[in-house]
Amino acid sequence: xxxxxxxxxxxxxxxxxxxxxxxxxxxxxxxxxxxxxxxxxxxxxxxxxxxxxxxxxxxxxxxxxxxxxxxxxxxxxxxxxxxxxxxxxxxxxxxxxxxxxxxxxxxxxxxxxxxxxxxxxxxxxxxxxxxxxxxxxxxxxxxxxxxxxxxxxxxxxxxxxxxxxxxxxxxxxxxxxxxxxxxxxxxxxxxxxxxxxxxxxxxxxxxxxxxxxxxxxxxxxxxxxxxxxxxxxxxxxxxxxxxxxxxxxxxxxxxxxxxxxxxxxxxxxxxxxxxxxxxx
Numbered sequence: 001x002x003x004x005x006x007x008x009x010x011x012x013x014x015x016x017x018x019x020x021x022x023x024x025x026x027x028x029x030x031x032x033x034x035x036x037x038x039x040x041x042x043x044x045x046x047x048x049x050x051x052x053x054x055x056x057x058x059x060x061x062x063x064x065x066x067x068x069x070x071x072x073x074x075x076x077x078x079x080x081x082x083x084x085x086x087x088x089x090x091x092x093x094x095x096x097x098x099x100x101x102x103x104x105x106x107x108x109x110x111x112x113x114x115x116x117x118x119x120x121x122x123x124x125x126x127x128x129x130x131x132x133x134x135x136x137x138x139x140x141x142x143x144x145x146x147x148x149x150x151x152x153x154x155x156x157x158x159x160x161x162x163x164x165x166x167x168x169x170x171x172x173x174x175x176x177x178x179x180x181x182x183x184x185x186x187x188x189x190x191x192x193x194x195x196x197x198x199x200x201x202x203x204x205x206x207x208x209x210x211x212x213x214x215x216x217x218x219x220x221x222x223x224x225x226x227x228x229x230x231x232x233x234x235x236x237x238x239x240x241x242x243x244x245x246x247x248x249x250x251x252x253x254x255x256x257x258x259x260x261x262x263x264x265x266x267x268x269x270x271x272x273x274x275x276x277x278x279x280x
Contacts, residue, residue, distance in 0.1 A: 031098050032246075037218050039234055039253075040171075041232060041235065043065070044063070052134050052170060053071030053134055054067060054169055055166065055168055059163075059260075062258065065262070072250075075141070076138070079138040080133075083130065088131075089126065092206045097124065097125050100121070101121075101236065102121065118183035120186075126175040127175065165251050166249075167235040170233070170235075174228040175229065175231050177224065177225040178222055179216060181200075217239045
């Protein structure tokens, strides 16, 4: 046992510096990278289903959330605070428009385009960025009430052994997306199109709804997501740990963090002597 323990430690010490550089590279997703800078875990796709104070199972990659027990609105009460996030919105605006992965062919709209083939991408920006949160003290009280429910307690404790994390959501970031073509495409349409601005907006709206599965409304000439969606979440500083665990459970925000947690939970913890008292 002692030899295995020493070998595992040696492997971790030698291996981590080797992979650290590659694991800390930016993810390539501007929105996700910016949200992580501000402590939020990106939600993809964004929804309106998440509730602060509720208990969720988060997969080991820190990407997918599955509700375990939902906090009652009465328990949250007046503890919920909501505020615009001006700094985050300005940071996103400085980075420019974000890619949607949606493309449309507008060649047939252009005068003199012989091959009728001109594909452009639809971008988006976030407006009305807001943050909802509750204090950690209130969150802890809600956690106690949720875990007093037998079905909630049993499910939560079983999922702590499933390779992911069981955590409460303490804060949620909501925003409304505005969809538009990039400047080059819009400029070309303004000077060479056989269609009106409303025709172009209708084409973009249809593309976003059909390819992006989002409702879009035309509000004062702007194409906006039908309602504010939840783009990011902050989890409790410490998640529920399995009984006899040796290390704290904290959802990682980087690839390096996921690698390090794997070493802790799957290599070191199993070979360490069992802990007498169960984790809180």
